[in-house]
Amino acid sequence: MAFYRPAPYQKPLAIALLLAMLVLPNVLTAFGQEFYIGFATRILIFALAASSLNLVLGFAGMFSLGHAAFFGTGAYVAAICMANGINDALLVFPLAMGVAGLFALLVGAISLRTRGVYFIMITLAFGQMAYYLFVSARTWGGDDGLPLVGRLNLAGFSLNDDAAFFYAALASLAMSIVFLGRLADARFGRVIQAIRENETRMEALGYPVFRYRLICFALGGGLAGLAGALLANLTGLASPNLLQWMQSGTLLVMVIIGGVGYLYGGMVGALILLCLEEVLAGFTLHWHIGLGLLLLGIVMFAPKGVAALFGKQHG
């Protein structure tokens, strides 16, 4: 791998996509398919979560299997805020990002001492710890989870309407993608990618490798927290299931099938996986077999993920 550089047609494509997204709720409503507004919002949110993992995994090369812990923490922060009467999105979303980011900073500070498989497993262990803590936390509903009363308000507007909430999720995703794109291109992003390629060399050149990685890990955790807060608002529930390792696995699958280290990899992966689930589950109750076989096929025949078809990586 080398530095990420978008393909020339990627920007116009992204803008066209964004414009299409802007009218999507109207189109769906016109065809009487309002249900799919919620489904599309779900895809946007998971796209954000997967993109945040892609920052950690793809750009910085840190293979974390506990990313769902930050995702779930964001969801709980939103739920706890709302249970205490804090309903302003401009307050809750940054808070969710901040708490999840701080948690990631703590986990990262310990985990980043290890390498390779050990790193995978120590992040997994922290994820499971967080899961069991939330299951046992009776004040926050324990295993039942913490339900939300309604949705947040954004600058005085309620997000209770599905279309309004769709736009809030779309804005969050778009801003995050722009941020990630800028980051990848900035000095920080270059250093992070160089560390992924050759850690020893960057160390020798005098870069504080550990600190760069830690900041990147915390940034990824913070973005995942934002996605979690959005998801809690979409479904009206913060549940410990969100923190379980299978959820981390699902996010990972999204990134891998989308394209590790490609700006749009997380988005593409979330879109493909959630649509696959939706379509396959409609056919048979045993759809997991179909999904498993498809994933196997992707590993074997499209090892770089689907986004690799749209962006190039060259030196």
Place this chain on the structure above:
Amino acid sequence: MSLRLTALATALMFAGAVHAADKIKVGFVSTLSGPGAGLGVDIRDGFNLAMKRLNGKLGDLPAEVLIADDQQSPDIAKQTADKFLKKDKVDFMTGIVFSNIMLAVGPTVFENKTFYISANAGPSQYAGEQCNPYFFNVAWQNDNLHEAVGKIVQDKGFKNVVIVTPNYPGGKDAVSGFKRYYKGVVAEEVYTKLGQLDYAAELAQIRNLKPDALFFFLPGGMGINFVKQFVSAGLSRDTQLFAPGFSADEDVIKAVGAPMMGMFNSSHWAHDMENAENKRFVADFEKEYKRLPSLYASQGYDAALMMDAAVRDVKGNVDDKKALQKALEAKHFKSVRGDFKFNSNHYPVQNYYLRAIGKDAQGRVTNKTMGSIFTNHADAYVAQCKMK
């Protein structure tokens, strides 16, 4: 011309409102994969069996049952329920096994003014302050079976009891339900990890405490692990095992077998209950699925019969929500558990029975009804319910 058209359209719309629907749609969301799948599969099979008996009709109207798997995840359940409500516009919903999933899905269903007939999950929230005209539970309130165990342990004169449950809200509810009727000494409340595999440490502790009875509530595989290890540790000699019916029904017996013999449990239904409806149900179920039905299957079966009777009562006009609610409350169907009534919070007021596990006439290890524990028992939350 245009005036006439408008009049015609209005007339048609009116006709639509008064006339019966031509088809009833039921959204069935349940846990059909993962470790909890056995329960959902039984509810589904019971429901389908009733639909077969009704020739695929509910209240003489053709019915369509949409079945989906929630993968035991509140998040996915909510998404699926959304689809059934908004896209497929179902008339009833049912099927959810677990209370945490019910609590996640409930608000959307009620907001959509669709009746939910719970064939299992009976959270205390919906029995008390958050009771809702659109929620009916055809099974029990979660605490009921634990209360029944508490009562029988008290009545049988046990004095020194150990309680084992997982460390999560459902487990703590079980303890409070049990203690509502058991007034003796609780030597220890042991809280285990959710999904725990090995219980050796807890069993050693229990051996040390020497209780005369042990009450456990460990759903699914945890209960199977616990009973197997309890018996092989030889504790069943000095300590009598008690559990709510869901920890000792056909699914668990099938996995544990003979070691479960002699265990007591509580239930509102048993496959050996003497009434015509039940005999027919059990015989049909065994014929169709080649196994004995569990209480979950009986609840799924009742849920379908309940919808059928209510749709017939309103003559198929399911859009008249008030009338449909009255019809559901009236309960004009014959339950396989015998007679019961709905309380003001839409939870059953019914009898609870003591069952013991032993061998039946054909040599199968199964439940046998030993007598009644409660008659016309209501739940503890109904007073908090102000039904609109």
Place this chain on the structure above:
Amino acid sequence: MQDEVTQLFLEQALNGLQFGLMLFLLAAGLTLVFGIMDCINLAHGSLYMVGAYLVAAAAQAADSFWSGLGAGVAGAAILGLLLELSLFRQLYKRDHLSQVLATFALILIANEAVRIIWGAQPVMLNPPDALSGPVEIVGFFYPAYRLVIIAFGLAVAGLLYLLVAKSRVGMWVRAGASNREMTEALGINVQGLFTAVFVFGAALCALAGGLLGPLLAVQVGMGESVLILAFVVIIIGGIGSIRGALVGSLIVGSVDTLGRALLPTLLRATLPADAASTLGPALASILIYLLMAGILFFKPQGLFPARA
């Protein structure tokens, strides 16, 4: 009274040993595949599940636990062979990400296939009658079947020690674990060695599944809950090290058992009752993860790193 406390402690120590050895049966295969092939196999738990189902089915058909165990282990070994030849052989060369994705897919496929074949409800697998009760050892009763597991665990540990430390194949395995390229350069048929190790790992999985079936529920998804524990064990012990797997298993087994036995009592003595009853079980359930994080903090390669 003093006697009773000693007895309880003895029993809990035995429980810890038994739980640890049960984890070792699983971790041994996992650490070999992981260490030698450098392959993350999330589907190791699925082999354990399929093994348990095969043993249960064979035991029911033969009406004998022991023949069922033999047949089930053989079946799982054949399945392992097929998997290695068709899939894992391609995966060794790939990066960890592909391995995780592919074996994650295998989990989905295995769970669903088992559900289609055996149904969604757990199946029965009971110990032979002679072992179903407790036996008396030095003044207290202990389940006979758990003693059998201890015996099997010790036997497997001994056998593996002889195989790995004393035999020629074991030498190659150790060589492969510490430096794959060098071993290949020395003219050893590494591909055949990999196949053999993988099949052996699969057989150990089925042995673990079959032996634990009478204590645990044989059901869909049983592999995932135990897989994480096995991973914790080999990470603590150091990937690729059999000795590490054994030590890690025993540490995890005893810490988990003693934690569950002692923590609630300890906390009750020091904290208000309400706080203790909430905190105790919560702390006990995360104890082994805390332990693992702690060990990795001081020894980032585990206790016995195979690759120096």
